[in-house]
Amino acid sequence: MFKTSILFTALLSAAALTSVSAAPVQTEGTGIGKHGDIKLAVTFDNGKIQDIKVLEDHENKVLAAKVFTDLKDAVIANNSVKVDGIAGATFSSKGFLNAVSDAAKKAGVKLSDKVKKDKKADAAMPAVQNYDVVVIGAGGAGFAAAVEAKSKGANVVLIEKMPTVGGNSLISGAEMNVPNSWVQNKLNIKDDTPARMAADTLKGGDFQGDPEIVGVMTTNALPTAEWLRDTVGVNFEKDNVFQFGGHSRKRALIPEGHTGTEVITKFSALADKMGIPVITNMKAEELVKDKDGRVVAVKAISGGKEYTFNAKGGVVLATGGFGANAQMVKKYNPAIDERFKTTDAPGTTGEALYMAEKAGGQLVNMGYIQTYPICDPISGVIELIADARFDGAILVNQEGKRFVEELERRDVISNAILKQPGAYCYVLWNDNIGKISNTVKIHDTEYKTFTKQGIMHTSDTLKGAADYFHIPYANLKATVDRVSQMAKDGGKDLDFHNRGGLKDLSTGKYYIIKAVPSTHHTMGGLKINTKAEVLDKNGKPIPGLFAAGEVTGTTHGTNRLGGNAYTDIMVFGRIAGDGAAAEAKARSFSALLKISYFDPPAKHRRTGGFAPPIFYPWKFKMKTLKLSACVIAIFAAMNANAVELNGKNLTQQDAWAIAEGAPVSIAPEAMNRVQKSYDLVLDAAKNGREIYGLTVGVGLNKDHKVLSANGELSDEVKAASRRFNYSTLRSHSVAAGPILDPKLVRLAMAIRLNTLLNGGSGVQPRVAELYAEFLNKGVTPVIPTKGSLGDADITLASHVGSAMIGEWKVLVDGKEVPAAEALKAKNIKPLIPEGKDALGILSNSSVAMALTMDAAKAMGQILKVSPIVYGISLEGLNGNVAPFLSQTTAFHPFPGLQEKAKELREVLAGSYLWKKDPSRRLQDPLSFRTTVYTLSEAQNALNDLNKVIDVQINSSDDNPGVMVNADKADTQYDQVAQYFIKTPKAEGAIIPTANFEVLPVALAVQRATVALGHVGHNAVQRTMRLDEPAFTDLSRYLAAKDNLGHAFGATEDTLVSIYAENIDLANPVSLDSFPVEGNIEDSASNLPRAAQRLKRATDNTFLVLSMELLHNTQAADLRKMQNKNFKMSPATEKLYKAYRVNSPFVDQDRIYTIDLQNGDELLKNYQP
DSSP, rough: OOOHHHHHHHHHHHHHHHHHHOOEEEEEEEEEEEESEEEEEEEEEEEEEEEEEEEOSOOOTTTTGGGGGGHHHHHHHHOOOOSOOOOOHHHHHHHHHHHHHHHHHHHHHOOOOOOOOOOOTTTTEEEEEEEEEEEEEBBHHHHHHHHHHHTOOEEEEESSSSSSHHHHHSSSSSEEOTTTHHHHHHHHHHOOOHHHHHHHHHHHTTTTTOHHHHHHHHHHHHHHHHHHHIIIIEEEEEEEEOTTTTOOOOOOEGGGGSSSSHHHHHHHHHHHHHTTEEEESOEEEEEEEESSOEEEEEEEEEEEEEEEEEEEEEEEEEOSSTEEEEEHHHHHHTOOOOOOOOOOOOOOOOOOHHHHTTTTTTTOOOOOOEEEEETTTTTTOOOGGGGGGGGGGEETTTTSSSOOOOOHHHHHHHHHHHHHHHEEEEEEEEEEHHHHHHHHHTTTHHHHHHHHTTTTEEEHHHHHHHHHHHHHHHHHHHHHHHHHHHHHTTTTOOOTOOOTOOOOOOOOOOOEEEEEEEEEOOOOOOBBBOOOOEBBSSSSSSEEEOGGGGGSSSSSSSSOTTTTTHHHHHHHHHHHHHHHHHHHHHHHHHHHTTEEEEEGGGGGSSSSOOOOGGGOOOOOOOEEEEEOHHHHHHHOOOSSSSSEEEEOOHHHHHHHHHTTOOEEEEHHHEEEHHHHHHHHHHHHHHOOOOTTTTTTTSSSGGGGGGGOOOOOOOHHHHHHHHHHHHHHEEEEEEEEEEEOOOHHHHHHHHHHHHTTSSSSSSHHHHHHHHHHHHHTEEEOOOOOEEEOOOOEEEEHHHHHHHHHTTTEEEEEETTTEEHHHHHHHOOOOOOOOOHHHHHHHSSHHHHHHHHHHHHHHHHHHHHHHHHHHHHHHHHHHHHOGGSSSSSHHSSEEEETHHHHHHHHHHHTTGGGGSSTTSSOOOOOOOHHHTTTHHHHHHHHHHHHHHHHHHHHTTTOOSSSSETTTTOOOOTTTTHHHEEEOOSSEEEEEOOOOOOOEEEEHHHHHHHHHHHHHHHHHHHHHHHHHHHHHHHHSSSSGGGGGOOOTTTTTTTHHHHHHHHHHHHHHHHTTTOOOOBBTTTOOOOOOOHHHHHHHHHHHHHHHHHHHHHHHHHHHHHHHHHHHOOOOOOOOOOHHHHHHHTTTTTTOOOOOOOOOHHHHHHHHHHHHOOO
């Protein structure tokens, strides 16, 4: 029986080895990838691999993508694991191949040792390709540059030498330093600024970084992070920021997953959506310059074939550093030798630096090469799980002793590690720290892999951790005991001065991991300026050549601080992309001086400029025309200072910049929307559709037929349309009252231009151009302030259209002149309105929104200064800080209350009020105690108002709504289907709407007015309590010792009189509507009135606060005379001193009106 079994087994083995199999067999195999086990199910048939299924993997889904596609296909095609792995995914490839080998071994299959030569050539790809912008390197900087350039209308290509995208940006932790971020604000870190981050950065690089470059990086960090969040779609952790070594504040945003995968996958998806070709396996070899020295093309190679990518605007180098090129690293810094592995992606080999140097680029700081101190001793990659060091983990050597501050600069820690026995260290933390950092859970695959490899260990006891790595337990225990004691004593590190403070390590469970330094970042590279232009050896820009990211060498100096790389690459990636796109437009400008247009027969020509071709249904011949003044204005506005509008993401900050005089430009994709909307309207009209404001009248006159096209837009039809449009603008220009502030008119025009660019109005593109021309050439229509009921400012905004047709008045350089005269002087062709132009110009709420934004801005300033004014009053009162302690407000956690309480504590930080005073009362008057509530609720109201403002200024409020490619929901009902149209030129819907309704804004304004009333009420009461000795123990009416007059007694009359008006202003007006226009318009929000009332309430509140400032500064001075321990906080003292410049201490009665005016002006402009 025994012999039979042996024989049977031998026969089975022989059958398998000779690839004889009766039926397909599937076995599982396992290999170790970069981030854990790779488990495969491999199907064999007759000794050949038929299929490979992935059962489990933990690899980077971007970096290892081709392992599970291209490598898999190669293994199956060759029936072999002797194929080349995927470049840039070495460990993942090795794990995959080992898993296949393991499965084959279990199946008894012998795989082939022969591999077919793979001929790589893409015959379909043209050898010469033309683009506006060519970006080299598909990492973070490259994607940022490509997306930004594309968004500015450029035709962009992104080429990458590796098989996969991402580079270092993909495999890094991707933390991004951003001062004053939304996460910091949520965590009450409110003292961070771009200047503070710049100071940290320059100091961290031994002041060898370029201050201008650093300033640009830190100033643009927040808007760039917001762009990543809002446009690219990157998700950041909402309640956590890192503090890397060398930084004075926690400011590093953390992407979900704590790696660059979140960023690169979102960039890849967006690039695909935007139509940006991303070509991998394409290695740039040479920068081509023309006879004038301009970089105009890139020569590249792929699969042995040469390609040329022409670049009209420029080439952006975003190829990363040279950290993966050991020879190059050693050449520039011999101290970083063979002992060092690298954290960098395999593609960071630095050839592009030599390519750029050959083109004239200047290399700087090449010897500044950074090592990352905490890396895997086997692979060299960063141990992300050891980021627990940022939350309290300690570094110890083989002897169990600390040897460096854990939050020191990376180079300092690396050098310290190299001086330890064995040139390695250990990172040690416990569950107490783990609950904060959460790295074991976040990086669970690392945890499993490092544990399996034996470089990480988890133990319930400290002794277990020490014994595993043969660390003397007594030494390690002594270290942990000392750290824990210092943690219990307040966290101050007396040994190495850990700036983050120490944490208690006295109890387990314990985590310990072995670590070594690796080459991490090369600070040297190409010298650039603040525009990301590459400079030559004479410091002059090389035309057409831009660079961003680690390929540059001007930002970080001798040492890069953690989290600064992502800030650097994103900020300058966008700048480079923007610059290259602008160059492309500029180089197209001369060509655009001759613009093609469709020339109809002479009898059909118009005299008011050229019309879009949709008006002429016949075939045209091509002709050229000198560029119109309006197009020149649009292109001129596309300078660096212009605010680009696209109808989708206008910020209030940018809108105010336009109001203050900044020029505007129109995003090409936005103008394209306007054109398509216009085409849809005209095709609908031609097809006999009934369209409000075009084929029929408006308001009650919607039953009046205006025109009938009958399939053709004849001269008679167009003439009727123009007559109706002229009539509509003239008849609706009926308003009264003082004229609107010109800045607010510009603000209203910017808002309307942006909402037009949504493409929902159906106006001709010329209307949008005219808005831009008026703004860019300083022509501001005169608009009266009275006449709007709030659901579309039809009687106010109509004056813009009346000015556009040359029949009203405008302001130019502050002087009122006839519109026709101004248009002629500014070379602006008047509008010849037709189609839906008149309705599109007048039927919107842009004026009401300008009034609303003006009021909201003033309220925002009040909420900036109110906490400080209150602080001075509390100091003058010798009041109690108890109502806004964290313990107090946490006990009653209304939204925003704790944040406002923290702000008040920060305002009063350093004040004498924090020291116990036996004379201080236990409880102050309610106006002092409840101020934290009134300010909190006012802030909540303002935040809610700003949210609806942002919605309104970035969406269409048109009626009817013109919707290109509209959602076809409910079109099974003929009532809905009737609004849809499809022609050879256009498809979409024209649907009656109530989108002119701004009730959400009106209600938010009214709530803000009420909340502001409470702020003023408390200020009034606080001021009068300061006058009463019963509450202050100071003199009556705060009279100085020798003042025998009335002091501040009479000021209370004025104070109450001013505040009383706010009580009336807080009454809602949104219900005060009456039916108009033949009762068809029987509801209105009264937003303009509500906004004007809020603005008047802010003006009154500034005066109330000015009166409080007159009183509380006097009280503070009297308190100082009385109490030798009196001390103001830095914040209150700063405002006090600013006020005292023009309003000195009142030793004798004087005319207080002047003080009231001085305080009002100060508070309206004061910046804390």
